[in-house]
Amino acid sequence: MKILVANRGEIACRVMHTLRELGIASVAVCTRPDADAPHVWLADETVDLGEHDQYLNIDTIIGAAQSSGATAIHPGYGFLAESARFARACREADITFIGPSPETMEQLGDKRAAHVIAEKVGVPTVPGARDINTLDEARSASAHIGYPLLLKAAGGGGGKGMRLVSDAAEMESAFAGARHEAQSAFGDVRLLIEKYIHPARHIEVQILGDGKRVIALGERECSLQRRYQKVIEESPSPGITQATRDALRDAAVRIATVAGYANAGTVEFLVGPDGQFYFLEVNTRLQVEHPVTEMLTGIDLVQEQIRIARGEPLSDPPTARGHAIEARLYAEDPYNGYLPQSGGVLMLEWPSHPCVRIDTGIREGDRVHPFYDPLLAKLVAWGNTRKQATRRLRAGLLASVVLGIKTNQSFLLDILDSEFFAQGETFTSTLSGRQWTEPPPPDCLDEIVAKASTRTPAMSAGAGDVHSPWQSLGRFRMSQ
Amino acid sequence: MSWVIIERGGKRSRFAVVCTPRGVWVGWPGRGDLISGVDNHTNIAHRHDDVRAPMTGRVITVAAKGGARVAKGDLLVVLEAMKMEYRLTAPHDGIVEAVHCAEGELVDLGASLVTLTQSK
Numbered sequence: 001m002k003i004l005v006a007n008r009g010e011i012a013c014r015v016m017h018t019l020r021e022l023g024i025a026s027v028a029v030c031t032r033p034d035a036d037a038p039h040v041w042l043a044d045e046t047v048d049l050g051e052h053d054q055y056l057n058i059d060t061i062i063g064a065a066q067s068s069g070a071t072a073i074h075p076g077y078g079f080l081a082e083s084a085r086f087a088r089a090c091r092e093a094d095i096t097f098i099g100p101s102p103e104t105m106e107q108l109g110d111k112r113a114a115h116v117i118a119e120k121v122g123v124p125t126v127p128g129a130r131d132i133n134t135l136d137e138a139r140s141a142s143a144h145i146g147y148p149l150l151l152k153a154a155g156g157g158g159g160k161g162m163r164l165v166s167d168a169a170e171m172e173s174a175f176a177g178a179r180h181e182a183q184s185a186f187g188d189v190r191l192l193i194e195k196y197i198h199p200a201r202h203i204e205v206q207i208l209g210d211g212k213r214v215i216a217l218g219e220r221e222c223s224l225q226r227r228y229q230k231v232i233e234e235s236p237s238p239g240i241t242q243a244t245r246d247a248l249r250d251a252a253v254r255i256a257t258v259a260g261y262a263n264a265g266t267v268e269f270l271v272g273p274d275g276q277f278y279f280l281e282v283n284t285r286l287q288v289e290h291p292v293t294e295m296l297t298g299i300d301l302v303q304e305q306i307r308i309a310r311g312e313p314l315s316d317p318p319t320a321r322g323h324a325i326e327a328r329l330y331a332e333d334p335y336n337g338y339l340p341q342s343g344g345v346l347m348l349e350w351p352s353h354p355c356v357r358i359d360t361g362i363r364e365g366d367r368v369h370p371f372y373d374p375l376l377a378k379l380v381a382w383g384n385t386r387k388q389a390t391r392r393l394r395a396g397l398l399a400s401v402v403l404g405i406k407t408n409q410s411f412l413l414d415i416l417d418s419e420f421f422a423q424g425e426t427f428t429s430t431l432s433g434r435q436w437t438e439p440p441p442p443d444c445l446d447e448i449v450a451k452a453s454t455r456t457p458a459m460s461a462g463a464g465d466v467h468s469p470w471q472s473l474g475r476f477r478m479s480q
Numbered sequence: 481m482s483w484v485i486i487e488r489g490g491k492r493s494r495f496a497v498v499c500t501p502r503g504v505w506v507g508w509p510g511r512g513d514l515i516s517g518v519d520n521h522t523n524i525a526h527r528h529d530d531v532r533a534p535m536t537g538r539v540i541t542v543a544a545k546g547g548a549r550v551a552k553g554d555l556l557v558v559l560e561a562m563k564m565e566y567r568l569t570a571p572h573d574g575i576v577e578a579v580h581c582a583e584g585e586l587v588d589l590g591a592s593l594v595t596l597t598q599s600k
Contacts (some may be wrong), residue, residue: 160563177565180540185563227564339535340562346498346505347512370536370561401496403505403512410511441515442495442508444486449515451484452497452504 002027003098003306004047004065005039007076008055009361010377011286012039015074018302027068029054029061033369038361052371055079058086062093072096072309074302078373081285082109082156098309100209100263100284108259108282111154111192118279121254126270126278128194130154135175141193142171148196151178155188159228164196197272199427202230203237204268204283205252206293208304209261210314216249217299218320220292223426224415226338231408231431232415233289234325235296238386238424244275251279264290264305270428288328288378291357295324295382323389324382327397327412331374334411335438342370346404355382355389356396368405376407386424390416410439529577530592531568537561539585544576544594556594557581574598 003019004027005012012028016039019026028043031052040046047064054060056079065073073090075081075098084105090097099105108114112130119125129141131154142149142165151174153161161182163174175191183189202225206217221237222230236245252267259282266287268280290301297318308314331341348364360377362368368376379396383389394416397409415421420430442448486493496507503516541558544550550570557568577595581587 177567180558181563181565184540184560337534339566340537340564342536342561346500347496347507349496370538372562374562398509400510401507401512403496403498403507404500406514407512413510439511441506441513442493444488444493445506445515447486448484448495448497448506449504451486452482452499452506 001025001072002068002070003072003074004029004061004068004070005043005074005076006055006061007074007079007081008034008037008039009372010359010375011076011078011288011361013042013361014359015076015302016042018300018306022303022306024306027064027070029064031055033367033371037366038363052369058083058089061086062089062095065090065095066093070095072098072306074098074305075285077283077285077288082283084109096309098263098305100261100265104259104261105284108255108261108265109284111152111281114255114282115279117258118251118255121251121258123251123255123279124277126194126197126280128192130192132191132193133189135172138175138191138193139168139171142168145193145195148198150194150196151175152192152194153178153182153186153188154190154192155182155186159225160185161191162228197270197278199273199429201237201239201271201426202268202280202428203240203248203271203277204266204287205248206287206290206301207252207256207261207265207267208301208308208314208317209256209263209265210308210312211260211262213314214253214256214261215314215317216253217293217297217317219245219248220287220289221426222289223428224421224431225428226334226431230289230328231330231412232325232327232421232426233292234323234386234389235292235320236323239426240271241275244271244277248277251277255279255282263308264301288375289326291359291378291380292324292326293320295357295380296320296322322382322384323386324380325386325389325393326378326380327393327416328375328408329377329379329397329400329402329412330408331368331376331405332408333406334408334436338408340370340374341406342368343405344368345402347401348403349399349401350377351379351396351399353381353392353396355392356380357382358396376402376405390421411436414439529574529596529598531556531571531594531596533559533587533589533591533593534566534568535559535561536589537566537587539581539583539587539593540565542579542581542583544579546576546579548576550574550576550596556596559587568593570596572596572598 002025026043028046080086084102087097087102115125151163163178165174201223220235222233224232266283269277271277357380381393498505537559540560544556554570559566574596581593
């Protein structure tokens with residue numbers, strides 16, 4: 001068996017570790033800016049795709065699988081992971097797509113179809129309107145549902161193509177922005193509108209299905225978000241009762257079972273202040289935060305995905321133990337509108353602790369390109385209790401060193417140290433509703449800089465120039 | 481990579497440092513930052529009337545037209561990086577003196593995108 005990993009960054013690296021463990025040959029794909037990326041070095045062989053946007057090119061990826069003799073493709077998350085067209089193209093090329101069938105993806109990956117299924121099995125959904133194609137449609141639906149509301153892309157998730165609209169005056173520019181992002185991220189301009197539940201927790205259930213049976217592996221709370229992108233995820237959720245937990249699992253299993261779900265997936269819910277929950281969507285793929293569940297259960301979800309794709313039946317769900325928390329280290333400036341940062345990674349150190357897992361796709365000396373997701377690494381800590389997991393994650397973040405590019409490292413620490421986090425008062429609006437200030441530098445900063453300047457020879461402009469990522473691209477093109 | 485040791489009151493602390501042409505990157509527990517030099521648009525010494533790129537990215541829309549009168553808050557340019565859209569609007573009322581970017585162009589952090597004159 002040979003598997004092509006149609007992705008890059010930390011998730012491609014993570015999948016390749018499991019392939020190596022299982023003794024399965026791996027094929028990496030890479031674009032020009034990624035020619036020397038870590039996932040390329042972890043793979044047994046690599047196929048060059050060309051320009052930076054080729055991770056989204058179905059024909060190129062299928063061609064890469066055929067030319068390398070791969071019999072299956074793992075899509076990771078993002079890129080083509082939720083494309084039913086891609087899953088169908090794999091099937092037509094007689095390649096196993098490691099994920100649900102294209103029929104399931106169309107049924108559940110499309111929010112509209114998924115909501116119809118949820119309602120059919122008695123799972124409540126957030127009041128809203130679908131198939132919004134024009135500004136007039138958006139306006140009249142909004143008047144009916146009432147503000148505040150959310151505009152979302154019908155074709156995907158991850159916060160791309162999503163806007164909070166507080167009142168009618170904001171609709172025009174929000175509509176234009178969401179539509180453009182929906183087109184560029186998913187190639188699909190359809191939008192939908194939802195009532196804004198406030199304050200809400202975002203809680204999701206990890207499921208595995210083999211086409212006959214579906215099991216739930218527990219929930220993850222992912223309420224702490226910025227720009228609708230998750231920052232901290234944990235399990236179990238600190239904010240729900242056991243009754244709500246059981247009801248969420250049951251609802252997730254009901255939805256996935258009726259869809260005949262086969263492979264790993266995640267059913268997302270919003271939980272209101274009264275404990276009432278609403279089905280949001282099904283992510284028909286591995287999630288960024290899947291390690292949280294792996295740390296709690298000891299299960300390897302990628303291995304389970306491969307087993308299911310091979311037609312093997314599900315094993316019984318393992319018992320979850322303790323508490324796990326993940327922090328996403330992003331290349332962004334949390335004190336300046338979370339602006340994404342690109343540049344060279346000049347120094348990099350990770351902590352070493354038996355209960356802290358680091359999933360990353362960068363090494364010292366790499367460049368972080370502006371074309372791709374700003375996620376640098378995920379730090380996931382396990383503890384017997386939430387408090388212990390928090391302390392371990394905090395220690396892991398304190399010991400991490402990333403120089404050469406701004407990150408949200410101190411922002412993550414501020415969250416872990418906050419009173420609201422300690423109390424489990426985590427809602428989707430918590431982070432944006434707070435003023436975050438840059439921590440002061442150490443007292444002896446002048447002395448550090450003076451010592452550094454005399455001791456360390458300044459790097460040459462060629463190696464250390466973090467001004468322009470385009471320059472490195474230029475050099476690369478010339479050497480082709 | 482290298483480290484410097486600082487002694488204060490008998491206590492030794494270790495700091496990660498990397499020197500670059502733009503300044504010194506210093507790492508202390510939980511944080512790293514570029515200390516001297518220029519690292520983002522807030523400290524770039526810029527001409528008063530220039531609207532600059534707050535991040536490295538691709539210009540996806542140029543709404544500003546040379547010679548046009550704009551009001552504070554009017555859309556000038558839309559940038560995209562890492563699938564995130566950033567809308568640059570006019571910081572004040574004025575006239576677009578020049579547009580320095582084109583749709584599809586890749587621009588660096590701090591690049592001047594539009595020159596705007598202050599209305600009198």
